[in-house]
Amino acid sequence: MSAPAPPVKKDGSCGDLEANCCGSSGTATASTPRRRMVWKPLFASFFAALLLWAADTSVVRGGATRPPPLQLGYYLGSYSAHTSSPITPPPISKNSSSIVVVVRKKPIFWMSVPIAPNFTTTLLSRWMAPAGDSRTADISIPALDGRASPVELSAAEIHEFSFTALDAAGRPRSLGGDYFEVDLSGPSWKSRPPLLDRGDGSYSLRLQVAPDFAGAFNLTVTLLFRSFEGLKMSPARLKYGRQLRKIPVIISRPDLSTGDGDGSASSPPALRTCRSSDFGQDYRWSGRWTRHGGKEREGECAVDDEGRYRCLAPDHPCERPWCTGPLGALESDGWVYSAHCSFKIFAGEDAWDCLANKWIFFWGDSNHVDTVRNLLHFVLGRADVKQVPRRFDYNFTNPSNASQSVRITSIFNGHWNESMNYLGLQSLENEGFRRLLWRFFSAEERVPDVMILNSGLHDGVYWRSVRAFAGGAERAAEFWAEVVRRVRERGRAAPRVFYRTTIAAGGYAREMAFNPSKMEAFDGVLLEKLKEKGLLSGVIDDFDMTFPWHYDNRCSDGVHYGRAPAKKLWRDGQIGHHYFVDLMLGHVLLNAICGD
16 A cells, blocks of 8 residues: 555544434524514514424424325335336225236336436425324235235236325324335345335335245335434434334246247346446336355355355356356355346456556545455455555555556545544535545546545434435535536546445434435435536445345444454344445445446
């Protein structure tokens, strides 16, 4: 390593994102319409300020106009069975018994979830919509409830189930805003079915499983937060956190005789390996983790003395089309992630050929720190790199070929003071921090080739409301747009900019200020602001990658999915922990950077 940044200060008394460690900072607020008052001016001013605070910290309840549909991962917009154009979901009658919809296409396509425009506006209108009915205590899924045997569905096809939120008295609710965690899991499959919030108390989810993984599954629905309460500044006391359904499902292989002779009508097209162009901005990912390895992983995969899970041979190959390259290098006991395309798992020399002479710039939370270290240690063969600091600018050389090196700059954005936490995008308000960032794009003839940006978990602690965060996101997008504009004015090629969505906080952290409900909403807001500025070359959806593993702490300490391996007591009481989810992210980043 060479050319280090200024020495890194040791963390203060507050560990990175540890619970109950530091208090939160203040926040910006937005203005509200003036109201005529008949009282004295002083009292009127106080009352107006009180109204402003209330608007920014809670959902205003009252009347009843129907809000627009909302999908938070859920996505804004509508589902699509195509990869090119969205479709409008059919209207749902709460009293209808025809609740299951099978979307059939010839040939069948992989399910995709387009991002509709005006995410921020729609979210704010839903969050601020007048409301007055009771809160959700249960759901009704007519097509699935009360069955004596598991529901049987055909693989490959897209199945839609609609359900209604019920209050404690069993009455249908008339408003949305509930945050449901939906999980579809089998022995070799884990995914998060996309969910649509229609805004009137009705919801729908969609399932699709590849024929190769037909078998027994569980469909689980958990109500984590109700009525947008996860978006509040201190949501832990409001967590509902109840599993409402765990439904056994049998996925059966399709009858190939119904196709055109070659099975093309009964199976989605094989995934192809991702290229840089596949990281577009028009669709949210709706991927899945699949497990491979066959007889080599029949026994339990035990942690070794170094805290690692090397149960498949390092060169054990991927099973196409789910990935290419050495699956064993993930140390995942056979698990691998794929989305609308599949990913290459890079061997060391391939990774060096990809990164040689490039400059990669990271800006975001401390999950970047883990990802960079894991890339260096596990993929690039730099076993001497045990850890990297929150803020650094280093050149790393290929230990097997001194002619190859990569420059990596990583700037922690949790706070402008690298030893502190809980500012996130607000750190850009510090002039010294902005100058530090400007230096990497103006002080040298060269500028970074690729930027990986992230709005991290620290934003969940700092910002008092979605509206306040939207203002911070707008200012952050303006800052980075100005940086890129100045680079072009200097006659330099602008960096390719990828937005990496925030992880889904796991286990105990699901209920905290950076809970999945809030972070998914914040991701959508910042992503939209960056797109409006024309900044993005693509999106890497780490939220979708981490979500299937966020229900406990086997793969995370709650806020990091890539902590270094260690044969030590982990947060969940077991010895050792899994780190492959973050290692998979490292390979996904390489696909984005080097896909062409």
